Amino acid sequence: MLEARDITLFYGGSQILHGIDLTAKRGQITCVMGLNGTGKTSLLKAMAGRHPMQGTVTLDGKPLPPGAKARAQAGIAYVPQGREVFPQLTVAENLATGFACLPRDARRVPEEVFDLFPVLRDMAGRRGGDLSGGQQQQLAIARALVTKPRVLLLDEPTEGIQPNIIDQIGHVIRGLRDAGDMAIVLVEQRFDFAWGLADRIVALRRGAVLRDEARGEADRAAILADVSV
Numbered sequence: 708m709l710e711a712r713d714i715t716l717f718y719g720g721s722q723i724l725h726g727i728d729l730t731a732k733r734g735q736i737t738c739v740m741g742l743n744g745t746g747k748t749s750l751l752k753a754m755a756g757r758h759p760m761q762g763t764v765t766l767d768g769k770p771l772p773p774g775a776k777a778r779a780q781a782g783i784a785y786v787p788q789g790r791e792v793f794p795q796l797t798v799a800e801n802l803a804t805g806f807a808c809l810p811r812d813a814r815r816v817p818e819e820v821f822d823l824f825p826v827l828r829d830m831a832g833r834r835g836g837d838l839s840g841g842q843q844q845q846l847a848i849a850r851a852l853v854t855k856p857r858v859l860l861l862d863e864p865t866e867g868i869q870p871n872i873i874d875q876i877g878h879v880i881r882g883l884r885d886a887g888d889m890a891i892v893l894v895e896q897r898f899d900f901a902w903g904l905a906d907r908i909v910a911l912r913r914g915a916v917l918r919d920e921a922r923g924e925a926d927r928a929a930i931l932a933d934v935s936v
């Protein structure tokens with residue numbers, strides 16, 4: 708279980724996150740929702756060790772060290788908004804960039820990752836920049852999975868992706884949840900996609916938690932109103 712407590716984050720003099728608490732359980736998808744600019748990406752970056760923060764993040768009760776590499780080594784994987792695929796590197800080389808936090812003898816792509824995204828096996832020698840947006844998103848998720856993480860942080864995986872690939876990505880995320888090995892935190896603007904996947908919903912407003920509810924007990928219309936313009 709990932710537990711973030713009292714997360715506070717500044718960009719220069721601007722306070723963006725105001726004491727956020729978030730719990731993400733293994734075998735569940737915790738969806739973080741909210742209006743543009745409310746701090747969803749900042750929260751993921753704080754938990755991934757990508758930006759200095761105040762507060763604590765623990766995994767199964769153990770405090771996580773600061774810094775992206777240390778968090779990755781501790782089992783936190785992060786799929787950034789916009790995918791950040793290297794366009795000049797091949798698919799195989801892009802996947803290999805995910806190995807940086809692993810010891811040398813563990814640096815291989817698990818077959819299960821290719822089984823989840825067979826298109827990447829077929830396109831291993833193609834450049835990242837030649838892939839469609841949907842294929843790049845699959846590559847970005849696959850790159851995060853090469854470390855066999857215990858927590859997967861996903862930032863808007865459906866952004867700019869065509870509907871049939873969105874369904875595939877939803878299927879993969881659901882499958883990872885059902886496998887039960889990892890806690891998944893999903894930031895998502897596409898309400899129906901998020902609602903369909905979520906076990907728990909955390910709605911943010913102006914960098915603070917407005918709601919934190921199990922999906923089964925949540926009021927869909929009220930949450931939709933809270934997270935829509």
Ligand SMILES: Nc1ncnc2c1ncn2[C@@H]1O[C@H](COP(=O)(O)OP(=O)(O)OP(=O)(O)O)[C@@H](O)[C@H]1O
Nearest residue numbers: 718723741742743744745746747748749750788896
């Ligand atoms: N590097 C940065 N420097 C200064 N301000 C930033 C930086 N990154 C984000 N911000 C500001 O912090 C606030 C929160 O941004 P953040 O990207 O975390 O929100 P978000 O909820 O993920 O938004 P979106 O849905 O548009 O991705 C916004 O006002 C944004 O303009």
